[in-house]
Amino acid sequence: MSRKRGPVSIVTIAEELGISVASVSRVVNNRTGVSEPLRRRILEKLREYDFKTNYPAQRRPRIAIVSFSPSLSSYHTMLMNGIFACLLEHDVMPCTLFYKSGGRESLLELLRDQQCSGVILIVPSHFSAELPELADSGLPVMLLDEPADIPGIGYIDNDSYAGSLKAAQLLLSLGHRRIAYILSGYRTINHQQRFKAYRDAVSEAGCGITVMTEPQQDISRFLKDHPEITAVMTTNDDIAIRVLRAAYGLHIRVPDDLSVIGFDDYPVSSELCPPLTTIRRPLAEAGRMAAESILNFLESNGKGLLPRRILPTELVIRDTTSPCKNKKGGS
Secondary structure, three states: OOOOOOOOOHHHHHHHHOOOHHHHHHHHOOOOOOOHHHHHHHHHHHHHOOOOOOOOOOOOOEEEEEEOOOOOOHHHHHHHHHHHHHHHHOOOEEEEEEOOOOOOOOHHHHHHHOOOOEEEEEOHHHHHHHHHHHHOOOOOEEEEOOOOOOOOEEEEEEOHHHHHHHHHHHHHHOOOOOEEEEEOOOOOHHHHHHHHHHHHHHHHOOOOOEEEEOOOOOHHHHHHHOOOOOEEEEOOHHHHHHHHHHHHHOOOOOOOOOEEEOOEOOHHHHOOOOOOEEEEOOHHHHHHHHHHHHHHHHHOOOOOOOOEEEEOOEEEOOOOOOOOOOOOOOO
């Protein structure tokens, strides 16, 4: 509970904690040179006095957006569009970082070096070993696209299971019984939920499960080896586009011979020929919500809880799905 006193100086804070004024100043200005345990003690005392910290000294906060790979897909671009739009509206500096666990610096050390006031993690399963330390750091941490039951960490997730279930049910309603699923090489929680929904739906319908793990196998070879398949579900639109390309090369007509459903609804997906049936999730909105959550936390001087939200998904039916015309594939 904050004390209802008049303005307090960093000298007073330092005296009460029995530490140097320089240490308090480093924390107030979000600089390095202070151990994490001492930083937590100082932050607790600052909150006790309702001391408005400088996030950081240059007055404009820096919010880190951390990804595990510098190779940015449409997925990353849509998330970052929402994040950047929000930060720029509030005159906040975005700081894009690419980090791989096991390096010379921990992720927290990197964030301290960059004087970041908060952090948004994209595909946080790649940083799972770093999350406990981040949760204890005092920095607001928001995860995008994965939940984490760690106190002090918020997230914006999506209902991947429900979305994939809608896709499977659509194909079953169109008479397809030979439905394959192509997995991404990245096994995130969301990807697992999408595959689980496919498996649950086709199993309940009494259909067989046919799975390919991308990118270890060639999609063209997979389609050649499984001529009985009449429909394909994929982890994301990137893979669905590769399926369309492979089908074209094999003279397999979409959707007459093969129905295809993606996941994400990238901007290009509606411009394909034929336009892709997919599952839409609000990626840009999720990015904006994560950024707003960080800014609200900083504005409240670290009071309250970061949100944990699961956004709905939507089936978008376009031209890559149609009723099954193959009697073998529909039996």
